[in-house]
Amino acid sequence: MNSLAEENYLKAMLSLSNDKGEVNVNELSKRLEIKMPTVTSMMKKLSAKKLVYYQSYKPLRLTEKGRKEAAFIIRKHRLTEMFLVEKMGFGWEEVHSIAEQVEHIQSAEFFEKMDKLLGYPKLDPHGSPIPDKNGKMVWKQYRKLSECEADEVVKLSAVINTSKDFLKFLNSRHLSLGMKLKVKFIEQFDQTMLVSYGKYDKEALSHIVCERLLVEKV
Amino acid sequence: MNSLAEENYLKAMLSLSNDKGEVNVNELSKRLEIKMPTVTSMMKKLSAKKLVYYQSYKPLRLTEKGRKEAAFIIRKHRLTEMFLVEKMGFGWEEVHSIAEQVEHIQSAEFFEKMDKLLGYPKLDPHGSPIPDKNGKMVWKQYRKLSECEADEVVKLSAVINTSKDFLKFLNSRHLSLGMKLKVKFIEQFDQTMLVSYGKYDKEALSHIVCERLLVEKV
DNA sequence: GTAATAAGTTAGATTAAACTAACTAATTTA
DNA sequence: TAAATTAGTTAGTTTAATCTAACTTATTAC
Numbered sequence: 001m002n003s004l005a006e007e008n009y010l011k012a013m014l015s016l017s018n019d020k021g022e023v024n025v026n027e028l029s030k031r032l033e034i035k036m037p038t039v040t041s042m043m044k045k046l047s048a049k050k051l052v053y054y055q056s057y058k059p060l061r062l063t064e065k066g067r068k069e070a071a072f073i074i075r076k077h078r079l080t081e082m083f084l085v086e087k088m089g090f091g092w093e094e095v096h097s098i099a100e101q102v103e104h105i106q107s108a109e110f111f112e113k114m115d116k117l118l119g120y121p122k123l124d125p126h127g128s129p130i131p132d133k134n135g136k137m138v139w140k141q142y143r144k145l146s147e148c149e150a151d152e153v154v155k156l157s158a159v160i161n162t163s164k165d166f167l168k169f170l171n172s173r174h175l176s177l178g179m180k181l182k183v184k185f186i187e188q189f190d191q192t193m194l195v196s197y198g199k200y201d202k203e204a205l206s207h208i209v210c211e212r213l214l215v216e217k218v
Numbered sequence: 219m220n221s222l223a224e225e226n227y228l229k230a231m232l233s234l235s236n237d238k239g240e241v242n243v244n245e246l247s248k249r250l251e252i253k254m255p256t257v258t259s260m261m262k263k264l265s266a267k268k269l270v271y272y273q274s275y276k277p278l279r280l281t282e283k284g285r286k287e288a289a290f291i292i293r294k295h296r297l298t299e300m301f302l303v304e305k306m307g308f309g310w311e312e313v314h315s316i317a318e319q320v321e322h323i324q325s326a327e328f329f330e331k332m333d334k335l336l337g338y339p340k341l342d343p344h345g346s347p348i349p350d351k352n353g354k355m356v357w358k359q360y361r362k363l364s365e366c367e368a369d370e371v372v373k374l375s376a377v378i379n380t381s382k383d384f385l386k387f388l389n390s391r392h393l394s395l396g397m398k399l400k401v402k403f404i405e406q407f408d409q410t411m412l413v414s415y416g417k418y419d420k421e422a423l424s425h426i427v428c429e430r431l432l433v434e435k436v
Numbered sequence: 437g438t439a440a441t442a443a444g445t446t447a448g449a450t451t452a453a454a455c456t457a458a459c460t461a462a463t464t465t466a
Numbered sequence: 467t468a469a470a471t472t473a474g475t476t477a478g479t480t481t482a483a484t485c486t487a488a489c490t491t492a493t494t495a496c
Contacts, residue, residue, distance in 0.1 A: 088331045090327075104319075107316045109308075
């Protein structure tokens, strides 16, 4: 059994690891808001538990065991977010911090029940994939809205940032998943996009925002 | 904010305190399975936080603040048990250990939502009262089945022990809350009771069991 | 009412998970 | 390529929560 702290390291490692499955101590340190020496010593501990490959000054990698345990925590997190939205009536901007706590509950049946009640969902309320019971998780091939060109029409399918503030901002602009967006104009100067969707004809969305919106072909 | 450990001490204190609101270090130590010196030092800490009145060699008492915080944790525990049974399809024997973890979640809205979805229940699945938002909790005037006399007819309204084993035993005898029980005979030798209920005519229930069944007048 | 037992406390050690200060290795830049 | 910067490690400290051993106070039993 892993401690709460250990679970948080594993989860952060999986969500930060690149295509090679590598993470740096520094990145982990920033994400977890824990100083680097503490991260190093935890890596040695997780290495002793065969959850992480650790070699001094080399990038960190999860072992297969570590990756599975991390995926299972993310599974619990995302199932919880879905449950909170679908079964308990929360808004998508409210669920992250609750799920952050619920994900550590030790009870396979609890999450099995959620999964079943939700009808075995594949995506969470922010469009992120829910890992399956074997720890398998596949991201669809989304593009960032910021990478689209003028006149393109796309569907908003996921958001990168799940912070309350960002999601409240999207709510205030009546942006939600599944919506069709049309890029009307891109300001060369600062990459601001003018987008039409729903009742909005030329809504200005900053580059910062457009980089966090994942879209796919309609 | 109180730590997980602190919350467990507060909860145990409230559930163990007698009519005078007193608990002993020893009782707490046994309930929490934590050695007495550790309990003493935690009491000093909680005393510094104005949650407990502590004087060397005197019985322990919660302050009003401590009592409220303890009641709120018990509220969260019992709402969770009710939610697990009513909304997620768990059996009453399965919910204790999950609720033991969920009760520590910090999110007033989460438990407000549960409460609302459940229709503001007054009792949990084991017949224990759910403290209200002000920390008020009143036990109905139940008697133990073991205190009943032959020929009495009563209603099973609550159980004292919520351990999985005990509740599985009750399940195996098809005993559940709300059931009408008739005491047919009491064995003087060992206090075993022969009880009729449902399809059972003379079911033998040991003293140990009868002491854990709370009943009221029909 | 004293001796035995139970309950409670004090002192000091341990472990997990964090920190800072100081050092070393790797990478970037001029 | 040498210097500066950034990343990573080592050593030692801190805090929360636990423990054991030894001691003190309170209660119970004869």
